[in-house]
Amino acid sequence: MATRRSGLQRGTRRPVIGVMGPAKAGVRELEDARLLGELIARQGWILLTGGRASGVMEAASQGAKAVSGSLTVGILPDEKTKVSRYVDLAILTDLGNARNNVNVMSSDVIVACGLGGAGTVSEVALALKAKKHVILLDAEKTGAGLFRNLAPQLVSTAASPEEAVQMIKDLL
């Protein structure tokens, strides 16, 4: 049952997969985020990101929008932030970085695609605090080590977007 595993009461709603990652991302992270978004959408899952028009957020949303019938949600910090054009629904929280907690609370499973930004690190930490499963993709060693120490049973490391999606399937 999704409800028990993810800690989220979900009823008949489609799963929501949160993809977090830096606004300033490298080529590898961007390619992985794009493919991850596409694979998530192919499963019929809803993609949730921080919604900005840059980095992993934009790449994941773009990947998802290549799939017909996909739904992409962006949780934005405020009205001034540029929203990615690949976001179908923008939630404008006006919470600044506290919106990072909304991102993780609203996701059934979280994938962090790169740990090179403080925002992403805060999201993984907040996810673990909320007892959510986090899958690390393209994580450098130090960050991965820190989070595995903090919550060994909630953190997995995926070697590819395909493996991340398989892990999500097992969790839902």
Next chain:
Amino acid sequence: MATRRSGLQRGTRRPVIGVMGPAKAGVRELEDARLLGELIARQGWILLTGGRASGVMEAASQGAKAVSGSLTVGILPDEKTKVSRYVDLAILTDLGNARNNVNVMSSDVIVACGLGGAGTVSEVALALKAKKHVILLDAEKTGAGLFRNLAPQLVSTAASPEEAVQMIKDLL
């Protein structure tokens, strides 16, 4: 242009119409909320509510889900609150009543269907504070008078769900 009128940068995204109203609602409010939800969905607009399984929130979402292709979003205060089964996407904010500000910030136009609850009154006030247009439906005189005094140019009163939808069209 929607952008200028509603104060929300919207790009090519579908309009988001927020329907607010009491969890404990009367028959008239519930019927109006249901019809309003349906009419909003028929326009192709996204319906946003507080997401709970009661009152105006549930009735509006139920109305929208009677329309094929509709999308209903619920902005929930926390994980414990029961989510309406007519909500497609639940944003679990963990913000308590501060989530009321997310409701109004994320909506292009707000319709308050009944002013009989403190939560709804807070949402109308927060909407006006954020310079959003609010349409009052089924509002008793005192509340309507207060809000018209506060922000005459942002508050309209509709006599029916049909009229509310016409007003939204004019605003978008």
Next chain:
Amino acid sequence: MATRRSGLQRGTRRPVIGVMGPAKAGVRELEDARLLGELIARQGWILLTGGRASGVMEAASQGAKAVSGSLTVGILPDEKTKVSRYVDLAILTDLGNARNNVNVMSSDVIVACGLGGAGTVSEVALALKAKKHVILLDAEKTGAGLFRNLAPQLVSTAASPEEAVQMIKDLL
């Protein structure tokens, strides 16, 4: 017991009295806010406001700081807002208007000094939603009527700052 009446677990901490009111206030409201702040401080209570350098927030804080040993707290929406120089401790929430809910949650009793602003109206509504006692001072009829209808047992009307302070004493 303060705990039972105010709904706030308070232990041995000094009571916190929230004074809410418009940034653009009239002469009467400003004078009442100043006196109210002073009387609150004379009781040894902590004064909490929205913290801005204008209107009722500034006047109440100024009144309190005329009393030796007083403590004034301001709950600010963001880093850019000018903080009143009469605020001893500024809590910078970065929550925008959602900070209004922090104001009322953190106060044992709330006094609204004037209801002429949408922000203040939202604070009274959020206070009632949280089952907090609200004392209305300098409230015009419409607003007072609306809130008394919403929550008759939580709303009182004071004719003067002195009467408001007497009501707070009875509530604590």
Next chain:
Amino acid sequence: MATRRSGLQRGTRRPVIGVMGPAKAGVRELEDARLLGELIARQGWILLTGGRASGVMEAASQGAKAVSGSLTVGILPDEKTKVSRYVDLAILTDLGNARNNVNVMSSDVIVACGLGGAGTVSEVALALKAKKHVILLDAEKTGAGLFRNLAPQLVSTAASPEEAVQMIKDLL
């Protein structure tokens, strides 16, 4: 100038030093937190913590309250959380873990006393995101390495509470 260095407009207000750390802390962390709280209070600075009645939060507040004239502020997640009896002023945010962002936004400088909890890790990350200086005390290597990589110019490591206080002095 404090204003330029800390990024916080502070006027004549006393500096606010945030001490973050796990609710479940080891003996070393608790002793350091207690001494840190005391040293902060001796400087006349305001101590800000997460306010709970456990771990580093309680130890730091207890240390500060051993000093006459000290002021301790606790930023609590909700009304149900037990507040430390060493907290003078409790801000009840009702924001869940999103209150962690309020903690760091409201502090001029942040000291993390132990990195063994996901909440503390989120606070350090949110502090760096907000361009705040963070001093790490009792940090294990992995966490310290991660944060130094993320923001080399904002992260310092102190070997003792005394050194942390000296670093704060240099920053203010």
